[in-house]
Amino acid sequence: MRPDPGGCCCSRRPVRANSCVANGEVRNGYVRSSAAAAAASAGQVHHVTQNGGLYKRPFNEGFEETPMLVAVLTYVGYGVLTLFGYLRDFLRHWRIEKCHHATEREEQKDFVSLYQDFENFYTRNLYMRIRDNWNRPICSVPGARVDIMERQSHDYNWSFKYTGNVIKDVINMGSYNYLGFARNSGPCQEAAAKVLEEYGVGVCSTRQEIGNLDKHEELEKLVASFLGVEAAMAYGMGFATNSMNIPALVSKGCLILSDELNHASLVLGARLSGATIRVFKHNNMQSLEKLLKDAIVYGQPRTRRPWKKILILVEGIYSMEGSIVRLPEVIALKKKYKAYLYLDEAHSIGALGPTGRGVVDYFGLDPEDVDIMMGTFTKSFGASGGYIGGKKALIDYLRTHSHSAVYAASLSPPVAEQIITAMKCIMGQDGTTLGQECIQQLAENVRYFRRRLKSMGFIIYGNEDSPVVPLMLYMPAKIGAFGREMLKRNIGVVVVGFPATPIIESRARFCLSAAHTREMLDTALKEIGEVGDLLHLKYSRRRSVPLLDRPFDEMTYEETED
Amino acid sequence: MATVAEQWVLVEMVQALYEAPAYHLILEGILILWIIRLLFSKTYKLQERSDLTLKEKEELIEEWQPEPLVPPVSKDHPALNYNIVSGPPSHNIVVNGKECINFASFNFLGLLDNPRLKAAALASLKKYGVGTCGPRGFYGTFDVHLDLEDRLAKFMKTEEAIIYSYGFATIASAIPAYSKRGDIVFVDKAACFAIQKGLQASRSDIKLFNHNDMDDLERLLKEQEIEDQKNPRKARVTRRFIIVEGLYMNTGTVCPLPELVKLKYKYKARIFLEESLSFGVLGEHGRGVTEHFGINIDDIDLISANMENSLASIGGFCCGRSFVIDHQRLSGQGYCFSASLPPLLAAAAIEALNIMEENPGIFAVLKEKCKRIHKALQGLQQYVNRELPDVQAGFRKGRRTRDPIANIHWIIEKAREFQKKHLFLLY
Secondary structure, three states: OOOOOOOOEEEEEEEEOOOOOEEEEEOOOOOOOOHHHHHHOOOOOOOOOOOOOOOOOOOEEEEOOHHHHHHHHHHHHHHHHHHHHHHHHHHHHOOOOOOOOOOOHHHHHHOOOOOHHHHHHHHHHHHHHHHOOOOOEOOOOOOOOEEEEEEOOOOOOOOOOOEEEEEEEEOOOOOOOOOOOOOOOOOOHEEEEHHHHHOOOOOOOOOOOOEEEEEHHOOOOHHHHHHOOOOEEEEHHHHHHHHHHHHOOOOOOOEEEEOOOOOOOHHHHHHHHHOEEEEEOOOOOHHHHHHHHHHHHHOOOOOOOOOOOOEEEEOOEEEEEOEOOOOHHHHHHHHHHHOOOEOOOOOOOOOOOOOOHHHHHOOOOOOHHHOEEEEOOOOOHHHHHOOEEEOHHHHHHHHOOOHHHHHHHHOHHHHHHHHHHHHHHHHHHOOOOHHHHHHHHHHHHHHHHHHHHHHHOOOOOOOOOOEEEEEOOHHOOOOHHHHHHHOOOOOOOOOOOOOOOOOOHHHHHHHHEOOOOOOHHHHHHHHHHHHHHHHOOOOOOEOOOOOOOOOOOOOOOEEEEE | OOOHHHHHHHHHHHHHHHOOHHHHHHHHHHHHHHHHHHHHHOOOOOOOOOOOOOHHHHHHHHHHHOOOOOOOOOOOOOOOOOEEOOOOOOOOOEEEOEEEOOOOOOOOOOOOOOOOHHHHHHHHHHHOOOOOOEEOOOOEHHHHHHHHHHHHHHOOOOOOEEEOHHHHHHHHHHHHOOOOOOOOEEEOOOOOOHHHHHHHHHHEEEEEEEEHHHHHHHHHHHHHHHHHOHHHHHHHHEEEEEEEOOOOOOOEEOOOHHHHHHHHHHHHOOOEEOOOOOOOOOOOOOHHHHHHOOOOOOHOOOOEEEEOOOOOEEEEEEOOOOHHHHHHHHHHHHHHOOOOHHHHHHHHHHHHHHHHHHHOOOHHHHHHHHHHHHHHHHHHHHHOOOOOOEOOOOOOOOOOOOOOOOHHHHHHHHHHHOEEEEEEEEE
């Protein structure tokens, strides 16, 4: 399959070496012959782009195929669990087994039941068994190391008791603390404490009434200069930013093209707006282009009237896959078809790019090309809230028409101060190079961690530069086992299964941080290797020879062996 | 044996061919030729689909012009330039450089600048930092959150409580968690915006009844009952909800809860009560409208409130029986998919609850002051009922806008104009 010169290349044949782009020219390693490629059914799918200048750096994203045996065993596992679930429900119904979950009041027994039985089948029978891997309460700052409160259950996770012990200094690979600003000491915390003393904690009003403090104005100017846009507006909750502003921008008669794997807040915002929603395959530019073409040519369904506006909803980093949006191509498409782009940088702001300005900075693009830049302050800034940045006309419109500005409370002042201090630190405006060091440390950590995990033989999804690292588990029993084994070894991880992911693709997700030192990563990798051997998690068929730890340049390439 | 049988059939056929009349053979021959022609002719669709050529498609793409992303906003739009508050938004507030008395915040108990709250929040800040860096499911649950949920449940005398990190998101996530497509919701016409968004997200059938009009609600419920009798199978799976507010944001009136509870048991509908403004205001101990009317709290299925008013913090909570509340831990969108409440805000809320429990006398004081202000404003009655300007904050009047709040602003301005001194004797 030859790469076509105009579009991006999606090579299905296992490519021996990473293609690198140098001045638009492609230097390929040796490519395998097609006979051998057909034989390797679990080949690595390397999306390598060579777009003659659209991408200034190689875009390496891989989603290795699920091995067939593993897929079959996963389905078998779920089948067995479902059968047992039916059996247990039967026993509970006939009172042979004790029923632990709460029941309806006696006086309301003849009301229509609040929940349908099958809705909660999954919760009762599958989720309950491994419930102790989630909602783990902590009692310290969520930095690189965290203290977890120990819980015990004597009735198979139906209820928990706190033993009073605290598991100390667990390596935290689950919190979204990309730049390490989750600290309880230091300049950010001191500034926030000062503002707390002066302003208090709450605001008790909305932006348009009497809740617009001078802190908010200061914050918005800073965010605008950070992103490189004309103006910005800050909101009290990241989720609410999406769900309350998308309805203000589009309405009935507009079209929303949303990525398959968009976050629940984007989906909710799109639904509440009343516009028509069409979904394109995850990060697939051909699918997006086809939808755009069809939308403009054929217009609205049935009436054939032209669409009022077309809005493309994408995220910077997709938190379940670890993939980065193909922004140069999306912008090229957007310009060609005159659509508007809404970029949700919840995970990528602060975490990508040489100066931490997000995915626009990472690709070296112009922030003016993105119409609406949205992001949250929760992940990289260690605070809470969301923002939207863009042209002044857009922000003026949002100031008057956003639902959040009229009906919802504004940001709390100490939280705003934390964001201001953190942002100044990243921009280098506080006079130190701490921000830049954190960004570089994060990038190094990401590269190192991903390379080591791949060399150990795990299947890792996502882009090589994304700080979100999903490690595939597949089988339902391994979800619980992985979470518990890692906690025994003093490492806190996040495991995710259905319904956040497709049913057979359950995974463990690591979130790297600039606060993780090399020793912590090494410890974690050692333990992950052990648990991987114990649980037979090293599914990958393509093991790469571990490389020296050199930064990427045109002369290095990876040798892959099978 | 088979070949003999075959031969025999063949002989029969040939004989029949010879014996058939000529016109029959010719007709059959023509039919066969026609069939062969149809089989090999080009297919065509009955309705000619307009298959555009590539060039035509490109032309259409060239021609299409979208609307501008946002319509232009005029410079003197009333909501464009916000009032800037310097310093804390407490009772004495500095707005746009001018010192004013604050009648506009929802700081009902005056806890916004309480030193105890600030101290508790400061202690939490020193221990936990500011943000939680994760949703509740992924290491975002702090012991402070569990404490606050416990305290709220105890305060409201319910089994369980659940905290959200934003007040608006509380009721807007709670409603779609229970009410789905096909369920029926009876809502007051003056319900606040957050409830409206929750209903829109739930895709249920919405039936509006006139504000605080129990007869209208009963009429709707009776109509629904008649519908149910026509289709009992469907009725057995359709859930019914009545959603009301304790103290309405848009009109400032209290809902008639005892009648509502009676209707609940008569027509088998569940009640969701939104107590954002009445929590910490009504009732002897500040427990809200259920305490105000003396109703058993278990009769209300779900009570939702936000902590941004009386508790002077940020966030919201829902409380009720475990049977009802526990469901939101997996299906409340604003709970599962959003970062948890910063611990310093939770600590401030706990301290505010402490204060409320320690001196329950403040609610009586608040009630007194409200009575005095209402009496004092009677003198301005003529101004209260005048028309508001049509465009207020970019929303048309009458579409559930913040009429009473705008009223107060407007009244204060008018009062200053006429120098009614007695407005400023309180606080």
